[in-house]
Amino acid sequence: xxPHRHQATWRSLIxxxxxxxxxxxxxDNPANLLTAYANSDYYLDSLDxxxxxxxxxxEMRQFLEGAEPNEAYEGVRAxxxxxxxxxxxxxxxxxxxxxxxxxxxxAAVRIAAQAADPVGVLPFSFKRDTAPVTGVENIPATKALRxxxxxxxGRPVSxxxxxxxxxxxxxxxxxxxxxxxxxxxxxxxALVDLADGMNTITNPGNVYTRPRYRITFSGAGAxxxxxxxxxxxxxxxxxxxxxxxxxxxxxxxxxxxxxxxTIYRLSDGANRYSxxxxxxxxxFWLKPGGNxxxxxxxTGITSVRVDFRGxxx
Amino acid sequence: xxxxxxxxxxxxxxGADANGGPGAAKMELDADALNLVWQxxxxxxxxxxxxMTRWNPKVKDFVWMVDHVKVYRDTPAGLKVVFAGKVIxxxxxxxxxxxxxxxxxxxxxxxxxxxxxxxxxxxxxxxxVGPEWALAKNxxxxxxxxxxxxxxxxxxxxxxxxxxxxxxxFGVVDFDRLFLFYAMAELSMANTTNTVTFEITRESPHTxxxxxxxxxxxxxxxxxxxxxxxxxxxxNQDQITNDIATVILxxxxxxxxxYSLTDTSSKDTYRRLQSAVSIKTLFGLNAGTPETDxxxxxxxxxxxxxxxxxxxxxxxxxxxxxDPFVNCELGDSFRATIPNATRNGDEKDGYxxxxxxxxxxxxxxxxxxxVFLR
Numbered sequence: 001x002x003p004h005r006h007q008a009t010w011r012s013l014i015x016x017x018x019x020x021x022x023x024x025x026x027x028d029n030p031a032n033l034l035t036a037y038a039n040s041d042y043y044l045d046s047l048d049x050x051x052x053x054x055x056x057x058x059e060m061r062q063f064l065e066g067a068e069p070n071e072a073y074e075g076v077r078a079x080x081x082x083x084x085x086x087x088x089x090x091x092x093x094x095x096x097x098x099x100x101x102x103x104x105x106x107a108a109v110r111i112a113a114q115a116a117d118p119v120g121v122l123p124f125s126f127k128r129d130t131a132p133v134t135g136v137e138n139i140p141a142t143k144a145l146r147x148x149x150x151x152x153x154g155r156p157v158s159x160x161x162x163x164x165x166x167x168x169x170x171x172x173x174x175x176x177x178x179x180x181x182x183x184x185x186x187x188x189x190a191l192v193d194l195a196d197g198m199n200t201i202t203n204p205g206n207v208y209t210r211p212r213y214r215i216t217f218s219g220a221g222a223x224x225x226x227x228x229x230x231x232x233x234x235x236x237x238x239x240x241x242x243x244x245x246x247x248x249x250x251x252x253x254x255x256x257x258x259x260x261x262t263i264y265r266l267s268d269g270a271n272r273y274s275x276x277x278x279x280x281x282x283x284f285w286l287k288p289g290g291n292x293x294x295x296x297x298x299t300g301i302t303s304v305r306v307d308f309r310g311x312x313x
Numbered sequence: 314x315x316x317x318x319x320x321x322x323x324x325x326x327x328g329a330d331a332n333g334g335p336g337a338a339k340m341e342l343d344a345d346a347l348n349l350v351w352q353x354x355x356x357x358x359x360x361x362x363x364x365m366t367r368w369n370p371k372v373k374d375f376v377w378m379v380d381h382v383k384v385y386r387d388t389p390a391g392l393k394v395v396f397a398g399k400v401i402x403x404x405x406x407x408x409x410x411x412x413x414x415x416x417x418x419x420x421x422x423x424x425x426x427x428x429x430x431x432x433x434x435x436x437x438x439x440x441x442v443g444p445e446w447a448l449a450k451n452x453x454x455x456x457x458x459x460x461x462x463x464x465x466x467x468x469x470x471x472x473x474x475x476x477x478x479x480x481x482x483f484g485v486v487d488f489d490r491l492f493l494f495y496a497m498a499e500l501s502m503a504n505t506t507n508t509v510t511f512e513i514t515r516e517s518p519h520t521x522x523x524x525x526x527x528x529x530x531x532x533x534x535x536x537x538x539x540x541x542x543x544x545x546x547x548x549n550q551d552q553i554t555n556d557i558a559t560v561i562l563x564x565x566x567x568x569x570x571x572y573s574l575t576d577t578s579s580k581d582t583y584r585r586l587q588s589a590v591s592i593k594t595l596f597g598l599n600a601g602t603p604e605t606d607x608x609x610x611x612x613x614x615x616x617x618x619x620x621x622x623x624x625x626x627x628x629x630x631x632x633x634x635x636d637p638f639v640n641c642e643l644g645d646s647f648r649a650t651i652p653n654a655t656r657n658g659d660e661k662d663g664y665x666x667x668x669x670x671x672x673x674x675x676x677x678x679x680x681x682x683x684v685f686l687r
Contacts, residue, residue, distance in 0.1 A: 208317060233314050234389050261341035262371075271374065274337035280323045280385070282343035287315055 144184035194298030205310030221245025334459025352671035358419035421491035468501035
């Protein structure tokens, strides 16, 4: 974990903005500080991402989020941040304090996340250092990650006081009901063989993730299409989803959302689950590493794309 | 090859087809069902319940009392439908919705027999249950129109050959058919060792069957108390009676007289424990004429049962050790062993009949089964 060495974002807030965070500059070198923000910034000194508990917090999550499926949620992770507001003047100090308040408001986040995906939570984005290191300064590569969070209760804390000068300590807490970190960038992989062939999809994470299959149609699909993840399954038998895609039309895009267990038409959200003949969507998670995906018939299909973010426990 | 959970449940909701049966799939609730509970019992209606978040967008798509639902239990032992029925009603709270579902047998409680339909001297299966099922299935807009008629057998008496028949006065008067079929099955096996059961199969094609004796002694599972998470084994001593009397008609005098029987060995052990019964039916008995002898035989059979009444044993097997309906069915018997307090010898060791199962499952906590044996 190295959010304190890089920029991190939560909604409109940018922490450690003074760092030249272009992926090649050494954050340890003071020469790389952006002077415009050195005295006007949220200094994030530490971020504790300890998992609070692995016990079932679904009831609390339901209450807070209201409408999310539970499948990916297996615990709670609390992100406890501690730092300092460093301001150019008193006005900047107060404005930053109140901006911090708004960004960590449960009500404001609830409203901001109504149409988010997943619903009800927003990303806290950060970077961590990783191999390889390069150059004489041993500058590490970075990996951009995100947790999906809501503000914890009773935070943030930033208390003004006499003789504080232009520095005010703060702390905040974000709650990630899904304890996994996800790649900041979504991976999109097209299935290259839709005619009874195998396709390899690589989940770069270290824990399972649930993709969306995005099917673009050129006409009516086949009356029986098999989708299999040969890498997963039980007793040597891969799980199969058998679909009747004959009701599709040219230009339509259908989504198989394996996290929510839905099949719908993208243009209007119309339910297309009735095309399911046998099998279960929830079986189509991606294990870490390579996954061999089998698609049986490409009739009437322009492309099948698998969209997901790598997940990290 | 790998899987996330060794016990994974799937819930799929189906719309209704033209016959009122399960039609096209409407939605999968694997990611949405928060707390799943289901139960099935021998000759009893089954229920299933689960909760969803109050604002889950899928909730709007339910058509209560119309949509069908199947619960699949997916384990290394195989994929099994453990519950099939209809979505009945929601119960809304500020946070959650609890959804109640009935299995197909439950709908027999919404099926009414005729008024004063007599079945004198009729065989139980083919001449009572069969015709009543046909009426239930074929009535206009029947909820069972999609259910096929399968095997309907006649329960047999103690000799294992003769079909049990009703007496000359038997008939129905506006019963619900669930109660009628339950009574037919339970009474038919009450005085025999048979397992008479009726069902509407969970797997498609859904089929109504009435079995004269469906029970297999299974050795693929056994319930040994020390290998269970927990168990509940209550003694049955309070149910013991060993001296029973009834009133029968003396064929010689034409008078009502008392007739009593005693189980001597039981009396010697427990002292004399008396009760009185009134014999209204003669199911399970074919021996003896006239009717007086049949009643005497019935009382003898009842005495046998009441001097050693059945015990209810509730087992909580460890997760994954028992797979309901995989190579077994309700009515089968499993070996159950209860050690005595000294751990030397057994309080109970023998085969008991599987009469019911209930299960609770969540994705995180897994499954807890209760298996009822008697």
